[in-house]
Amino acid sequence: MSPRRLRAPAADGELLADPPLDQAGRLVASNRHRLETWNDPIQGQPASQLRREAQAALLELAGRAADQSAPNAPWILTGHQPELFHPGVWAKNFALGVLARQLQAFPVHLIVDNDLPKAPVIRVPNRDPSGGQLRLIPVPFDSAASEVPYEDWSIRDPALFQSFPDRVLRYLGGLVPRPLIESFWPLVVAETSGPIHPARRFALARASIERQWGLHLTQLPLSSLGATAPFLRFACHLFAHAEPFRSIHNAALQEYRQLNRIRSKNHPVPDLIAEDGWVETPFWVWTRSQPRRRPLLVRSRNGRVELRPAGLPPLAADLPLQPLGNADQAIPILQMLASQGVRIRTRALTTTLFARLFLGDLFLHGIGGAKYDELGDTIITRFFRITPPAYLVVSQTIWLGLPDYADAESNLRHARTLARDLIYNPDRHLPPHHDPEFDVLRERKIQWIKTVGSTHRDRVERWRRLRECNQRLAAAVSQSLTQQYDRIAQLSFEEAWNRVAHTRDLAFVLHDSDRLRAAFARLGQWS
Numbered sequence: 372m373s374p375r376r377l378r379a380p381a382a383d384g385e386l387l388a389d390p391p392l393d394q395a396g397r398l399v400a401s402n403r404h405r406l407e408t409w410n411d412p413i414q415g416q417p418a419s420q421l422r423r424e425a426q427a428a429l430l431e432l433a434g435r436a437a438d439q440s441a442p443n444a445p446w447i448l449t450g451h452q453p454e455l456f457h458p459g460v461w462a463k464n465f466a467l468g469v470l471a472r473q474l475q476a477f478p479v480h481l482i483v484d485n486d487l488p489k490a491p492v493i494r495v496p497n498r499d500p501s502g503g504q505l506r507l508i509p510v511p512f513d514s515a516a517s518e519v520p521y522e523d524w525s526i527r528d529p530a531l532f533q534s535f536p537d538r539v540l541r542y543l544g545g546l547v548p549r550p551l552i553e554s555f556w557p558l559v560v561a562e563t564s565g566p567i568h569p570a571r572r573f574a575l576a577r578a579s580i581e582r583q584w585g586l587h588l589t590q591l592p593l594s595s596l597g598a599t600a601p602f603l604r605f606a607c608h609l610f611a612h613a614e615p616f617r618s619i620h621n622a623a624l625q626e627y628r629q630l631n632r633i634r635s636k637n638h639p640v641p642d643l644i645a646e647d648g649w650v651e652t653p654f655w656v657w658t659r660s661q662p663r664r665r666p667l668l669v670r671s672r673n674g675r676v677e678l679r680p681a682g683l684p685p686l687a688a689d690l691p692l693q694p695l696g697n698a699d700q701a702i703p704i705l706q707m708l709a710s711q712g713v714r715i716r717t718r719a720l721t722t723t724l725f726a727r728l729f730l731g732d733l734f735l736h737g738i739g740g741a742k743y744d745e746l747g748d749t750i751i752t753r754f755f756r757i758t759p760p761a762y763l764v765v766s767q768t769i770w771l772g773l774p775d776y777a778d779a780e781s782n783l784r785h786a787r788t789l790a791r792d793l794i795y796n797p798d799r800h801l802p803p804h805h806d807p808e809f810d811v812l813r814e815r816k817i818q819w820i821k822t823v824g825s826t827h828r829d830r831v832e833r834w835r836r837l838r839e840c841n842q843r844l845a846a847a848v849s850q851s852l853t854q855q856y857d858r859i860a861q862l863s864f865e866e867a868w869n870r871v872a873h874t875r876d877l878a879f880v881l882h883d884s885d886r887l888r889a890a891f892a893r894l895g896q897w898s
Contacts, residue, residue, distance in 0.1 A: 415697030450481030
């Protein structure tokens, strides 16, 4: 395991692609060959066959079962939570589109709806009416954070949700000419009957904008794969090997923490636990009656595997599973549980592990996902005994395009340095026409600097005399120091303004639609 040094691009429009996009074809070919010839058994089925069936299941769910080109084309995937993310995340989709055209690949965006939503709020730039400074105002679209995953999330305050764009535009105050929220939000609220499920609506509205901009991806909620036979066979494989997987997972996690100097026991993920014969698996589970997401524990007894949400009694079914067995009888039981409202979903590491091994030939990560999958690579190597398929990291920095101040940050550093020098070394900044007394003080200071005291009392006296010289010399530069403080105040304003204007993680709906579309259109230049 070696850390991948990834940094978000600093400049507006700058792209991070690691490795470069023009190497994607080589990665696809290498990964595809490795995965198509991988025939280790996964609960009664060769891995390569499980891949083909997982892809077929995805095509059927997406309504693409009749697409004859997709099964033969390379598959390139990316994914993210269905939220109002920043353009650096959205750039993955457009890079995916570029690569799909060039490599004649089948592009898939997985909507990761098994995670918990973040706070229902975005930060909106606003000019402070009192001082004119640019600041970020939190603007909510619901009254409280959801306690259930995206797939079950519904809005608690429909009126707040409906009024969201009006409040965003009021705070923006014309800073952005054509904010995308003006065309995006009508797509979100087009259907108003019944409960408002924002994750679903955000994903559909985003996909609609993408199609308007010429980007056509197959989009699929990860939750829809949860009851498919290929996914459940994969899950059964991990259930049947729960203890070996836990051991490998925790050892790799410990190495990752040491390598990245992480002290927290919960980062990047917690260890998987084992107690009283129950072993924690890398899955979440919840039910209609217990909608809070919990870790899924398993216990093997006499060739059967029991399932239990952490802190709750076992589920009313167990699985005929053995490490070297066949999941054909267990899969219908899991599908029956799914029909009864039992949701078994992957965690973050297992999500990309399934996508990389059993769905795609290349996965496009953002920076955060790429760091996670350094751990995933170690787990793939040790548990599945296969060289991990390479992935590509894509992120782009796109500012809002607000007016800014050139070189404000460097000018402020220089101004502060100069002010400090005026205080501690006023003799270096005497005006051309100054009182001769200051020359005397300057010479006296030089002599005291050269004086090396042999005792503590001598050193204290030296310090006192130097301070006295500086205090009397300060009168000669007082006007310059006052001017410098005024300059620092102005540059501090400019630097604080730039800090907001150059923020890269503001929601994509705040950006000028034409400017955003043009930035994504330039992605082809890096391929």
